[in-house]
Amino acid sequence: MAPYNVIIFDLGDVLFTWSQHTDTKVSPKVMRKIITMPAWFEYEKGLLTRDACYGQVGNELGLPASEIANAFEQARDSLREDRKMTAFISQLKARKPNLLVYAMSNISREDYDFLRTVEADWSVFDRVFPSGYAGMRKPDVEFFKHVLSEISAKAEETRHRLETRYGGFWA
Structure with a gap:
């Protein structure tokens, strides 16, 4: 080398x-799924705002964007x-x-x-x-x-x- x-x-x-564990309806399994979705990748590239990302992901998963936002806020608080x-x-x-x-x-x-x-x-x-x-x-x-x-x-x-x-x- x-x-x-x-x-x-x-x-x-x-x-x-x-931690991906939150006090929301968004399970750790769903959190892991979200961070592998195309909308999340666009968000990570700066091509989507947070709200737009949560909206798109929520529509695809049948979850309210506010629930996703709350789950990720709790995850950020665990950093x-x-x-x-x-x-x-x-x-x-x-x-x-x-x-x-x-x-x-x-x-x-x-x-x-x-x-x-x-x-x-x-x-x-x-x-x-x-x-x-x-x-x-x-x-x-x-x-x-x-x-x-x-x-x-x-x-x-x-x-x-x-x-x-x-x-x-x-x-």
Whole structure:
């Protein structure tokens, strides 16, 4: 493996953990389904507003948009920094001072703006790339190319950590 000087992490289930369990009629199974629907992907790209997304998803699932909004508000309220992960990233940077660490995440503008208000050590990242501001989302190759271009990095010098909490892999 070639040496690398850039690592790109995801935010969800890496820097932040959250719960899909809510006190609404929207079950965790339905929450997982929602975040895999085309309207959700458009929302994450910044092409749909939150209200439009919830409306479209609600129509498809036969749920009131207000119920979906309430479920996701509760999920957002459950967000917590994974302090072990931020400590790990800080240790990496301390051991390798020239290491650049970025975050690249599928997240809407609205949700990213909210996430930035959650107490966390954002200083571990040299820059964050939310899909809602880029107009693209993973796994679209163009999003990866966009980030590499923005940070002036070569793919072979970059590691991307996916799904850390669930075993994950380096890409």
